[in-house]
Amino acid sequence: MIRTLTNQCIGYHPGQSNYTQRRAGISARIREARERRNLSRSKLAPLLGLSEAVYARYETRVSRLTVGRMIHLCGVLGASPEELLAPAAHYLWGENQTKLDLLLACIDKLRAFDDETLQDVFSLLNRLGKTGKSGRSGGGAASAAPLLARAADRLKRVNGHGET
DSSP states (O other): OHHHHHHHHTTOOTTSOOHHHHHHHHHHHHHHHHHHTTOOHHHHHHHTTOOHHHHHHHHTTSSOOOHHHHHHHHHHHTOOHHHHHGGGGGGGTOSSHHHHHHHHHHHHHHHHSOHHHHHHHHHHHHHHHTTOSSSOSSHHHHHHHHHHHHHHHHHHHHTTSSOO
16 A cells, blocks of 8 residues: 555556666756757756756756756746656656657647637537547537637638638
8 A cells, every 4th residue: 555655646557667767867957958958057057047067967867856956947948847757757748659749749739829719719629528538529629720710710710711
């Protein structure tokens, strides 16, 4: 019983990487995110209020990031928490890599929408969700069609492919 509760609390998932491997994954994702933004450790560390040596300890798994430091790092890098965390614990986002990749791509797209378009997409998803998991039971998808058309028109305008 205690083992079961402990496993639930630390995010244990059968068949998945252990804690040390997850930490390694997060450290690697932080380094990759920094490198993708063409930032050296010496440039990033002061933006976080850290010395380069202290920051390097996060990338090399010597020190653990606090939640507050992770949030600050996301803000400074312009990275989403998903970008840094999902690959280290992909099973929290989906059953397989394909689903993880799709969810992360959707999150990236959703962040760029204006409020009105985001509301339309949310309404569409709610209506599709009423049809069941497959989205193929009829009424919900049909009732969502007008929302889908309206959202598609807005997206064309936002992406510069339609009239403004």
